[in-house]
Amino acid sequence: MFLARGTLKLFRGFSSEAIDHIQAQAKKKAHISSAQHHITKITTDRDGRTHFADLDLPLTKGYGKVGLLSEALKVAGDGVYLRETPGDYDFSWHCAPTEQFIVNLDASVEVEVSSGAKKVFEKGEMFYVEDISGDGHFSRAVDGKARRSMFIPVARTIVESLALQPMISKIDIRVGEIINVERHPDADRLYCQVPQPALIQ
Numbered sequence: 001m002f003l004a005r006g007t008l009k010l011f012r013g014f015s016s017e018a019i020d021h022i023q024a025q026a027k028k029k030a031h032i033s034s035a036q037h038h039i040t041k042i043t044t045d046r047d048g049r050t051h052f053a054d055l056d057l058p059l060t061k062g063y064g065k066v067g068l069l070s071e072a073l074k075v076a077g078d079g080v081y082l083r084e085t086p087g088d089y090d091f092s093w094h095c096a097p098t099e100q101f102i103v104n105l106d107a108s109v110e111v112e113v114s115s116g117a118k119k120v121f122e123k124g125e126m127f128y129v130e131d132i133s134g135d136g137h138f139s140r141a142v143d144g145k146a147r148r149s150m151f152i153p154v155a156r157t158i159v160e161s162l163a164l165q166p167m168i169s170k171i172d173i174r175v176g177e178i179i180n181v182e183r184h185p186d187a188d189r190l191y192c193q194v195p196q197p198a199l200i201q
Contacts, residue, residue: 035059035068036164040096040121041128042096042113050113056164071162073154076124081151085109087144095136096129100153107147111140160182 015109019048041055059068076096085091093114111127114135120142121127131137141147176195184190 030061039101039126039128040119042137043130044131044134045102048139049115050131050135051115052113053119053121057159057162058164071151073162074158076153076155076158079153082148083151084146084148085133085141087146089139089141089147091139091160093136093138095134096132098153099128099130099132099159100151100155101126101128103150103152105148105150107145108142109149110140110142112140128154128159130159131148 035058036058037057038056039055041053042050043053057070059070061071063070089109098148102121103123104123106123108120108122108125110118110120113131114137129137178193178195180194182192182194184192
């Protein structure tokens with residue numbers, strides 16, 4: 001919430017320059033806290049099916065001429081790889097060799113996941129693949145153009161530790177069957193429920 005001049009009774013004695021500075025700092029802080037880099041990731045569910053999902057990395061460091069930065073992402077394995085694929089690139093179902101970011105440098109690529117969804121990642125776009133098991137994905141060249149790309153291996157655990165998580169992901173939801181209800185031995189108005197352990201998930 002930004003400061004309005006009509007509500008600055010608490011700031012009596014401050015110069016207008018000081019108040020302007022406070023407002024500017026508040027706006028800057030709000031901008032930093034809401035900035036994020038939004039990309040798509042390819043992920044695998046428990047049944048081995050692959051899907052597209054959102055991945056939001058907050059940009060919380062730096063401000064001014066340098067712009068906003070994320071926390072440093074530690075590169076895994078041997079480091080960054082550069083790749084070139086031909087215009088007839090048509091790579092059938094395969095899993096990612098490792099969890100990594102892929103950056104399209106000069107052309108697009110179409111990716112299909114086993115849920116049936118397809119997405120074209122444009123030139124200059126970055127996406128993240130973590131489908132190292134399961135059905136994998138299908139990759140195709142777009143408009144017959146060769147493509148240069150960059151692979152940046154970063155472990156999923158590191159990415160998830162930095163990513164903005166939706167609140168629903170923090171809820172532990174379990175399903176079970178109540179097989180018996182008994183009166184609480186120490187209370188008149190409470191009951192004890194006995195779940196079926198094998199069905200709790």
